[in-house]
Amino acid sequence: MVAGPLYHKGWYHLFYQYNPDSAIWGNITWGHAVSKDLIHWFYLPLAMVPDQWYDINGCWTGSATLLPDGRIVMLYTGSTNDSVQVQNLAYPANLSDPLLLQWLKYPGNPVVVPPTGIEDEEFRDPTTAWLGPDGSWRIAVGTRFNTTIGTALVFQTTNFSDYELLDGVLHAVPGTGMWECVDFYPVAINGSVGLDTTALGPGIKHVLKASLDDTKVDHYAIGTYDMITDKWTPDNPEEDVGIGLKVDYGRYYASKTFFDQSKQRRILYGWVNETDSEADDLEKGWASIQTIPRSVLYDNKTGTHLLQWPVEEVESLRLNATVFKDVVVEAGSVVPLDIGTATQLDILAEFEIETLVSNSTEDEVSDCGDGAVDRSTYGPFGVLVIADDSLSELTPIYFRPLNTSDGSLETYFCADETRSSKAPDVTKRVYGGKIPVLDDENYNMRVLVDHSVVESFGEGGRTVITSRVYPTEAIYGAARLFLFNNASGVNVKATLKIWEMNSAFIRPFPFEETLFQEMVAST
Missing domain, CATH: 2.60.120.560 (Exo-inulinase; domain 1)
Known part of the structure; x- marks a missing residue:
């Protein structure tokens, strides 16, 4: 699941989906939708489908990065024809298109392959990039060591097509298994607004979140990021990622945040799967939903928790x-x-x-x-x-x-x-x-x-x-x-x-162009 930034006066959201008639991951494609308020949505045509050797077994989870010059780059995991998990680059075909209907895959994909010592099928879900003090961008990718040590690796890039694996790891926790859908972002310890993913400096903590593949639970911890060594340390090792606080204590997984630069807030999306039978899913023709988007802040009263709250919309x-x-x-x-x-x-x-x-x-x-x-x-x-x-x-x-x-x-x-x-x-x-x-x-x-x-x-x-x-x-x-x-x-x-x-509306494509134009005009 991929959440996109505020763009062309509308919210743009990508999500992956697959045919409920089959559990084959190769059926995964990328759908997308657009909204003016995070509540009412317009479905758009498929954004990407698995049609290249480097993603033929599925276009999986990724993250968008909005660059200072207005360009959008998307990194996503593809499963190759040999079931190797690699990281790929994609970008909008036409930035002037307010619906971002067409996406192009970088001809040099994959841009990142599993490093030596990493299992081919346990290396996925790149984060939104953040800019380091040296002018290079960083991304984190989830993996595991020795089948049990949940890990986030850090890669460095200046152009989003060439990457270098940095020494060591961002963080690792024994006994937590494979880390999926890693999220890494700053929070202000004495503020009431969210921060851009690149924000660094005094008065800032960093949240590291991982979705544990073994338990299907999202965990987070709050800590300190050393921008020189690219290492993150939890405030409380006894409440480390995977062994302490949960993002949500219920039916919830594969969450992702992004920064809303318009309202200066960090927004969280989460995925909720079904608890009834597969036969019921097939009968209704769909399965799984997403939660109401939530704003995320540091809880400066406790100093130990995040505060999640439904967006004001x-x-x-x-x-x-x-x-x-x-x-x-x-x-x-x-x-x-x-x-x-x-x-x-x-x-x-x-x-x-x-x-x-x-x-x-x-x-x-x-x-x-x-x-x-x-x-x-x-x-x-x-x-x-x-x-x-x-x-x-x-x-x-x-x-x-x-x-x-x-x-x-x-x-x-x-x-x-x-x-x-x-x-x-x-x-x-x-x-x-x-x-x-x-x-x-x-x-x-x-x-x-x-x-x-x-x-x-x-x-x-x-x-x-x-x-x-x-x-x-x-x-x-x-x-x-x-x-x-x-x-x-x-x-x-x-x-x-x-x-x-009241109910939110979700309208299918094609829809009247005037509806979207009205949405843009009212934002």
Whole structure:
């Protein structure tokens, strides 16, 4: 999956796709789409297809780099006719075309081949390039050593057609396996805006993210990049890439960021695959979606996390709002929220524990436990989304504060899919992770609900969970929303603002040229 920059007054997005009738990777092609607002999209014709020896087994993940002179270069992984993974160069055929309909492959491809000691089939997914202090561009490519050491290599170039492998590695973590879809970018430690990928200097940390092929989970860590040695060091080795923080604790993979120079923000896209059966995918004729685009910032309150938040454009889909203030949810209770149909919602919710229980000696299971049915002194509590009136189907999104040995609370933010659907052939899991809740903060969440997709953001986006659910009863007009509190010892007080949400449109090609011209004119 490749996310492109703001270009010719529109958002341009490339993504790879393959025929669901076959699992052969050689069927992968590059589709693309264009949008004015990251929400409504126009499909365009295929951008690239596997038709050369160096990509005949698939045009795979790559990254765009927008050069200072306005040119766009695209590096992508191709699988050769011998199944060797190589890096290739492509560029728009006509930069004056606002739709960038045609792409050209560099005649000298491949531009990078697996170095000595790297497995031919484990070398892929080049990053967006960044400019070093010496005037040369760098890219990172994911690989592994000795089958278990996840690694990012760094290559240097001045012209994007000739590359030199730099000594050592950007970073490597034993036991994490193959690193796919590596992402590497700067964040400002005392700022509220995103940074261009090339930004260097004081007041900047660097995020290194890898998608772990073994587990299909995206992990990240925050650290320091030495621009002289081209080495990256995590702030906390115990929370290193692949063994610590996750980008998203739910059904989410192969994410990629890019810099929006128009609004000075870094935007994250992620891929969500299905949890129902392959037969269902074939019947509907498609599989997998992408999340709502998210802005990414450094969390300067904790100094340890990123903050992910839906881009502001999603708020253009909001319709009527309903507010609930200071709703008391007693221990062990469920409270219905009368908002009508609840299949497409944007929910802002804040919770306060009414009374702390001092020196509780109750035995408590750490993490998310077995889901929202578990009971402990302080939780879980939260919302039940995509639920029917009888609660035969429901998806709880909740906080679970737990007592620790020093008397403090350790909190987990979780999503429980185990009762989300009566369908028998759907994967249903409990997802979640630890979330910092600071002394001056209440428990807060934002939840985006869209029929079968739930994106949940805890504490301003410190922990994020994407759920893919397939209700059979809680659908359309039968879907409802509830508050719940499964704590054994305390009441909670909730304040919510809930918007019904409109649908985004996705229009196929060919479309009326006037529609696109109107999009450009209004941007």
